[in-house]
Amino acid sequence: MRQTFARFLAGVLTATTALCAPLLASAQEPIKIGFVGPYTGPFAVAGESFRQGVQAYMALNGSTAGGRKVEVIYRDSAGPDPTLSKRLAEELVVKDKVNMLAGFYLSPEVAATAPVANAAKVPLFIVNAATPALMKMSPYFVRMGQAINQPAELSAIHARQSGKSRGYVAVADYGPGHLVEQAFMAKFTADGGQMVGNVRIPLNTADFAPFAERIVNANPDVLQIFLPPGAASLGFNKALAARGLTQKVMIIGQGEAEDSDLPLFDDSILGFMSIIYIDANAKNAENAAFASWLTKNVGPNARPNSFSIGAYDAMHLAYKMIADQAGKPFNGELAVKSLAGYSWKSPRGPVTVDPVTRELIQNFYLREVVKGADGKKFNRVAKTWEQVKPEPLK
Numbered sequence: 001m002r003q004t005f006a007r008f009l010a011g012v013l014t015a016t017t018a019l020c021a022p023l024l025a026s027a028q029e030p031i032k033i034g035f036v037g038p039y040t041g042p043f044a045v046a047g048e049s050f051r052q053g054v055q056a057y058m059a060l061n062g063s064t065a066g067g068r069k070v071e072v073i074y075r076d077s078a079g080p081d082p083t084l085s086k087r088l089a090e091e092l093v094v095k096d097k098v099n100m101l102a103g104f105y106l107s108p109e110v111a112a113t114a115p116v117a118n119a120a121k122v123p124l125f126i127v128n129a130a131t132p133a134l135m136k137m138s139p140y141f142v143r144m145g146q147a148i149n150q151p152a153e154l155s156a157i158h159a160r161q162s163g164k165s166r167g168y169v170a171v172a173d174y175g176p177g178h179l180v181e182q183a184f185m186a187k188f189t190a191d192g193g194q195m196v197g198n199v200r201i202p203l204n205t206a207d208f209a210p211f212a213e214r215i216v217n218a219n220p221d222v223l224q225i226f227l228p229p230g231a232a233s234l235g236f237n238k239a240l241a242a243r244g245l246t247q248k249v250m251i252i253g254q255g256e257a258e259d260s261d262l263p264l265f266d267d268s269i270l271g272f273m274s275i276i277y278i279d280a281n282a283k284n285a286e287n288a289a290f291a292s293w294l295t296k297n298v299g300p301n302a303r304p305n306s307f308s309i310g311a312y313d314a315m316h317l318a319y320k321m322i323a324d325q326a327g328k329p330f331n332g333e334l335a336v337k338s339l340a341g342y343s344w345k346s347p348r349g350p351v352t353v354d355p356v357t358r359e360l361i362q363n364f365y366l367r368e369v370v371k372g373a374d375g376k377k378f379n380r381v382a383k384t385w386e387q388v389k390p391e392p393l394k
Helices: 002-028 044-061 082-094 107-120 132-136 149-161 175-190 209-218 231-242 285-297 306-324 332-337
Strands: 031-037 068-076 100-103 124-126 141-143 166-172 194-201 222-226 250-253 273-276 343-346 349-353 360-371 377-388
Touching (some): 031 044, 031 082, 031 306, 044 068, 044 285, 068 306, 082 107, 100 107, 100 306, 107 132, 107 141, 132 141, 149 175, 149 222, 149 250, 149 273, 149 377, 166 175, 175 194, 194 209, 209 231, 285 306
Parallel strands (some): 031 068, 100 124, 166 194, 222 250
Antiparallel strands (some): 273 360
């Protein structure tokens, strides 16, 4: 009888071990993160910054988290193609078995990918896309940048507090640009300012002179702009400078003249103001380490920017998720929930994941392009709005 029971118990233990083996194995397999971004094409600067942020974080923090190896798989969206971005995300989930998704340059790409994240229940870190409504599309989205209306509203507040009364808005003619236009105009007029004009500039514009002429004729004392960084921002600034606007009008943007891009501009960019959530020259330990890695591994003019810091912080949250589930199979739903209210020290400053919106509570900085004693241009912080909270979507 005892021998029969012993054989039965041994059989049960063997079967239990066999059933548990896949779970134990899955708990120890590498965690894979799929990074979709424009690594070639017109927005390749953003994609390369994504990659630099990832590489910097892993170089400074190692390639393991929670006892598991972390692997990053890059997929090239090559430009603003929502259909391709969705297909790449599907392939990463189905074929490559990624546990998380990240990257995505423009809002339409994120919107197209929402069904993939929802079906697979994988966290998706939105590194750059800034349309507020995106967050309603998936409970697995976590924003690593900003809601586009936030800096536009702060811009209107600053303009009015500086005594500016005649506002003009010039934005790229696509969704986020329209939101900047709406947010600035609503806040500026609500605070007693008068809008004297607005214009939407097609994304494929090469000649900005006609738009600058319209602004001159409207005679504003503050100009809110929103254009993609790179050729568009360079061309528009030259057109404004040619008509004297850079000297006589307060011009406020967002990411058009990041420190890493300033060597491309001539001195007409001096005085340009911007409001965004990063300060490339911040003295905190996290930014110092990040900036040092960039100068050593990318080039002497490389500086942190919104794209690279967004990717860097996405990796920080990914590592936290993995560590929280150490020894267990990775669960995307639990991983996102674990971020609610989480705070950490980022190169951008102190940050908290808002538990309601999954947006970031963070500082915003008013910056002005100046020239240092060494003759190099940089963004100097003139004002800080501390720990700006995102508004819940209605």
